[in-house]
Amino acid sequence: MTVTVLAALLVSPSVTLLAPRDGHGYGKKYYAxxxxxxxxxxxxxxxxxxxxxxxxxxxxxxxxxLRHSEVELLSASRPFSLYLASGVITGEAPPAxxxxxxxxxxxRELGRYPPSFLVASRFKxxxxxxxxxxxxxxxxxxxxxxxxxxxxxxxxxxFLRRLVHHEVFHFADYADDHQLQRDPEWEKLNDHYFTYGVxxxxxxxxxxxxxNESLPGFLSHYATAALEExxxxxxxxxxxxxxxxxxxxxxxxxxxxxxxxxxxxxxRLAPEMGAxxxxxxxxxxx
Numbered sequence: 001m002t003v004t005v006l007a008a009l010l011v012s013p014s015v016t017l018l019a020p021r022d023g024h025g026y027g028k029k030y031y032a033x034x035x036x037x038x039x040x041x042x043x044x045x046x047x048x049x050x051x052x053x054x055x056x057x058x059x060x061x062x063x064x065x066l067r068h069s070e071v072e073l074l075s076a077s078r079p080f081s082l083y084l085a086s087g088v089i090t091g092e093a094p095p096a097x098x099x100x101x102x103x104x105x106x107x108r109e110l111g112r113y114p115p116s117f118l119v120a121s122r123f124k125x126x127x128x129x130x131x132x133x134x135x136x137x138x139x140x141x142x143x144x145x146x147x148x149x150x151x152x153x154x155x156x157x158x159f160l161r162r163l164v165h166h167e168v169f170h171f172a173d174y175a176d177d178h179q180l181q182r183d184p185e186w187e188k189l190n191d192h193y194f195t196y197g198v199x200x201x202x203x204x205x206x207x208x209x210x211x212n213e214s215l216p217g218f219l220s221h222y223a224t225a226a227l228e229e230x231x232x233x234x235x236x237x238x239x240x241x242x243x244x245x246x247x248x249x250x251x252x253x254x255x256x257x258x259x260x261x262x263x264x265x266x267x268r269l270a271p272e273m274g275a276x277x278x279x280x281x282x283x284x285x286x
Contacts, residue, residue: 039124042146050078050093051127054103071110071118072125074148075099080129082145089142091129094153099128102153102160109164112239112286114272121172121269122147130154137204143170162209166236173231176269180228187227189257190217197225209233211241217254219245234262242282 051074075094082089094102106126110118124147132139132152141163142150149167153160173180200222209222218224223233237245238259249256266273280286 039147046074046127046146049080050076052077054099070115071123073103073106074125074127076127076129087135089132089134089150091132091150091152094128094130098130098153101157102128102151105157105160106164109161110168112281114270114277117172117266117270117273118168121168121175123168123171124148126151128153134201141167143167144174162236162240165239166232169232169235170228172266172269173228176265181226183227183231186231186258186261189254189261191254196227196230200225200229211237211244213244213248216252219248219255230258231262234258235266238262238278239281242284246282
């Protein structure tokens with residue numbers, strides 16, 4: 001979803017360059033205060049738009065785990081429209097039963113990360129809805145909107161499980177260097193003659209995001225759509241299908257190199273996501 005992701009980033013608080021820097025920590029405190037003010041303003045606007053926090057008693061385990069990671073779940077209470085640079089994003093209120101089900105899924109999957117990773121990724125909340133659309137086109141999700149992930153809860157659980165990790169990586173990727181589309185070192189891992197497509201939003205064919213173990217250098221056709229989608233797919237499949245990825249990487253040097261590069265980037269952002277973390281993921285212990 002290259003263009004959509006970038007459009008969402010345009011409406012997120014961008015205050016990194018506003019913080020003065022000095023040797024006494026004032027710049028850091030000022031930066032934190034600006035971020036807090038922008039976050040409070042964004043959350044207030046969301047509540048005014050009809051987004052509602054989930055009742056704690058409805059999903060106590062989910063809320064406890066997510067609170068530990070400083071992630072909040074909000075659910076649409078009425079139809080909404082968001083006006084982004086790429087067009088209008090619309091959605092509707094989801095059924096309460098589906099919200100409860102997906103909240104549990106989110107708690108399990110997001111709870112697999114060290115809390116510091118989500119904090120460093122500036123992943124603040126999930127906005128749950130249904131009938132999510134970009135213009136007239138249905139979309140399953142939209143990351144990096146006001147530090148939030150817009151998520152259509154009507155998708156099958158198995159797809160949502162992988163999708164959540166894919167979208168989390170977009171947050172982490174942007175937090176790493178404040179852009180998504182350039183990574184010369186990653187591009188060097190591909191075959192010399194390979195060129196990415198024009199973005200994920202232009203590759204929405206059914207099945208394009210399924211794991212494909214016979215596609216040289218990639219884990220899915222969707223990964224070929226854009227550099228940022230390739231990186232997010234590697235992360236998502238390592239988190240959701242580590243045994244299959246290990247099988248592919250054993251015979252595909254490009255996939256093997258991409259897995260190593262992804263792990264290096266993530267551990268740079270959150271040191272707790274180092275070798276021990278990935279070993280536990282691959283062993284099915286996390």
